[in-house]
Amino acid sequence: MEEPLPKPAPSAAAEEVAERFRSLVDPDDVASIRQTQHLIMGRLQDSNAVLTHFNEYSERCFVEVSGDFASKTRLLKSMKADLDHIFTKLSLFFSCCREMKARLAATYPDAFPNGAMSKTMDQRPDLESPLD
DSSP states (O other): OOOOOOOOOOOHHHHHHHHHHHHHSOHHHHHHHHHHHHHHHHHHHHHHHHHHHHHHHHHHHHHHHHHHHHHHHHHHHHHHHHHHHHHHHHHHHHHHHHHHHHHHHHHOGGGSOTTHHHHHHHTSOOTTSOOO
């Protein structure tokens, strides 16, 4: 087995360059920067722990309510389909009523006094306008 080669000693020029770099920065500033970085790292770790806990809690809550959401969604879709069906039937019913009144008025014009048809037709609710 070969023995590792010893690392060459740094040259005097390299030592001089390193020393000049060290002299450019105040050691107190470096210590202050390191302390600030350590403080920030601690805060970030705390925030990460809080967010991890919150994510786990949210996941548990979501699992608990997701079944309820699914069943309520199905119920609402079913109710909407029922209401659409009722609306279609009512629209058809009112359309037939209008046609029957118009035929009666045409067949028996004396049975309805002037303006009576418009008053009765105006009393029906307008199903296509939004409620206030």
